[in-house]
Amino acid sequence: EAGVTQFPSHSVIEKGQTVTLRCDPISGHDNLYWYRRVMGKEIKFLLHFVKESKQDESGMPNNRFLAERTGGTYSTLKVQPAELEDSGVYFCASSQAPRWRGRGFAQFFGPGTRLTVL
């Protein structure tokens, strides 16, 4: 079974530019999450999709961030325009539907995209 994949693995852009990160979840996983870790801080939740619907975007820092999940498959996270403080590692995770005592709740993470804004 293929794991969560993310592209690109590393992106270096200048302040003011636009960057789009992509996440392909594990096949069959309806739940898709985005997180990020900025230097020296905890990994923080950004948002959650169930299929193509945004269930929770309470962690999105501001309106420069736009996430989509067309057709409930892969997801993109666009940062426009990028600022210096957006630098960090962006993780994507996917899970099956939560079941109280089942294993379908564990979130499986991708390798992350390291974003550097100069």
Next chain:
Amino acid sequence: AQKVTQAQTEISVVEKEDVTLDCVYETRDTTYYLFWYKQPPSGELVFLIRRNSFDEQNEISGRYSWNFQKSTSSFNFTITASQVVDSAVYFCALSERGPGAGSYQLTFGKGTKLSVIP
């Protein structure tokens, strides 16, 4: 608000020693999940274990064991007979139901970097 504290920033042990990674959490919910993830140098977050708040049985998986104590809000992780391959950053995480239906966003600790010296 939920919070996860991993007080140990870095730990170094000599190979074959046992090591315990501490995790203390705060939550107002009676229903929640706890997780441990491993982040090896390659960067991805590897799922290790999930524990729900109603199950206080300790768990052992090979050289890994977990001690969940609700009375002290702790979910500690012990590696027995550590090996060099155990060198990684280990994250403890807590999940409550988020605002969206079925949204179980993770709150992470800052991580503990474990170095196992040969």
